[in-house]
Amino acid sequence: VCAAIGGLDERTATDAEIVLAAYERWGDLCTQHLVGDFAFALWDASRRRLFCARDPIGMRPLYYALTERRLVVSSQLEAVLASFPSPAEVNEPLLRDLMDWRFDRWCDETCYRGILRLPPAHQMLLEGGRLTLSRYWTFGTGPALRLRRDEEYLERFRELFLAAVGSRLRGTGPIGILVSGGLDSSAVAGTAHHLLATGAVPGVSGLRLYSSVFSATPGAEEGDYAAAVARRCPQAQATFLPGDDCWGLSDFASDGGYPLTEPEIGISRAVVLMLLRQAHQDGCRVLLSGIGGDQVLGGEPYHKASQLRDVEVSRLFSELPHFLQAGRRSAAGLLVDAWLRPAVPVPVRRLLRRALRQVPGTEPGRRPAIPPFPTQAARESFHSLTEGSFSARLGGLRIASDHVGVEHRLPFLDRRLIDFLLTVPARLRFRDGWIKWILRQSLVGILPEEVRQRTRLAWFSALAHRGLRDRARDRVVQLLTDPRLARAGLVSQSTLWQTWEEYLSGEPQGAPPRSLIGFLCAEAWLRSREVQAP
Structure with missing residues (x-):
């Protein structure tokens, strides 16, 4: 961007200087040229207009409230709340959605009535007393890149990934990287x-x-x-911290002065906070991680029957066993899910889901229409990147990072990288039982071979169960006793206790019930409001 604008040194130019220069150069189209995470409000005094925008993924928030007399805009929800003459009312439909583990509203609403979020990839203009919102970017709608050989795709991916990581290494002091040992974070490191x-x-x-x-x-x-990974990076200093005590609810709600402006969407922030705090103590003000890799590369393609349709006929026989093993279904069931079920019109499927109470319908207009991608894998990535749950998860990550005092950057969510990966053939995403094949092959010599050849995935559900069933069991019971959500008529107290007792009586397999997690998060937030009230 600095090179295209001219006159700016990318090593010393601040983000504000880059945004201003881009606006002067391209006007309202500047958002199509900015790369990275941003949310800004820009007052154009000469034209008496306010221009606001938020990055395509929504890593940075932008809140606003419109009354008859004024528009309040801020990247901090607390600032918008402070502008209200009286405490803002609770957005009850959003809390209901949280308990149902639905997040469509999180793209453009907050937990307060009258306070909205500017959705990701949107810009907002206030001019002549009129407020307008418009989408400026949709992933995958640009010209598709068509290369002749797989090796060319590998080379292009490597080039883009190095650029995505390199552009996020600006900062003062050492750069921290969260390394789980998984493929994505190891690739970043x-x-x-x-x-x-x-x-x-x-x-x-x-x-x-x-x-x-x-x-x-x-x-x-x-x-x-x-x-x-540490051995592969001898010039980096590696720190290993014990995490067994970071069980679910060990750091929750407003513990330790945590800012609970909005409800959390999980009970296991303790592990991340532990690492963030250590990094900050060591002088890091910028942190990178591998979050977003599953969304852009496809974390579980063999679990999704629809992606069998992406397999070329010549590879179908060799790939079929991997789909059968991952999905734990019969060959007939796999074929039905892959080809027959998608043939049912979408409106009919939505009606059936609602009738069977399987998945509540998405409200129209809250998410962008899926472009006509060439593969099911690309459609799945687009869905994962634009769904409200991912937006909510990124919001929680930002709050945790801001609370500690570090800036969290995510190379996998680079706009250039996403647009490229949405066009690659599916065989480069998964092949012969290997997921994220293009990443594994492109980073030969950069990734440790132990990680590059890794197949086993880690599961953290045991930490959540340890907290719920043992270490923080009393805290759960406290939240279940006289729940404020039941007082408000948002949930049945008897249903809550039934869910809790069924969970305790069963085996701790998989993740805890989402309805239970959603309740705990919403209830803890409501009670924190009581403490904050004057």
Whole structure:
């Protein structure tokens, strides 16, 4: 962007200077040229207009409230709340959605009535007393890149991924990277080290890697893989912190002065906060991680029957066993789910789901229409990137990072990288039982071989169960006793207790019930409002 504008040094230019220069150069079209995470409000005094925008993914928030006399805009929800003459009312439909584990409203609403979010990839203009919102970007609608050989796709991915990581290494002090030992975070760490070791990104004062280890929680343990990454990055200082005490609810609600302006959407922030705090203590003000890799590359393609339709006929026989094993279904059931079920018109499927009470329908207009992608894998990625639950998860990550005092950057959510991956053939996403095939092949020599050849996934559900069923059981009972949500008529108290007792009587397999997690998050937030009230 700095090169296209001219006159700006990308090493010293601030984000505000880049946004202003881009607006002067391209006007309202500046948002189509900005790369990275942003949310801004810009007052054009000469034209007496307010121009606001939010990045395509929605990593940075922008809240607003419109009354008859004024428009209040801020990147901090607290600032908009402070502008109200009296306490804002609760947005009850959003809380109901949270207890049902629905997040469509999170794209453009908040938990307060009258306070809205500017949706991701949108810009807002106030001019002549008229307020208008418009979408400026939809992933995958640009010209598709068509290359002749798979090797060319691999080379292009490597080029884009190095650029995505490199452009996020700006900062003062050492750069921190959260390394779980999984494929995505390891790719970010290995690439950052490669860029520094080759001198491709000057001015970085060092790398620090942060990993958690779980000696008493085998399913979550990835220490050996994280150690392999540390060996692959000899110029980086690696820190390993024990995480077994970071069980569910061990750090929850407003514990430790945590800002609970909005409800959380999980009970397991303790692990991330532990790593963020250590990084901040070590002088890191910028952190990178591999979040977003599952969304853009496809984390579980073999679990989704629809993606069998992406397999070429010549590879169908060899790929079929991987779909059968992952989905744990019969061949007949797999074929029905892959070809017959999608043949049912979408409106009919929605009606059937509502009738069977399986999945509540998405409200029209809350999400962009899916472009005509060439593959089911691309459609799935687009859906994952634009669904409200991902937006809510990113919002929670930002709150945690801001609370600690670090800026969290996500290379996998680079707009250029996303648009490219939405056009690649599905065989480059998954092949012969391997997921994220293009990442594994493109980063040979950067990723440790132990990680590149890794197939086992880590599961952290045991930490959540440990908190709910044992260490924080009394806290759950306290929240279930005289619940404020039941007082408000948003939920039945008897239903809550039934859900809790059924959970305790069953085996702790998989994740805890989403309805229980949603209730705990919403109830804790409502009670925090009582404490804050004068």
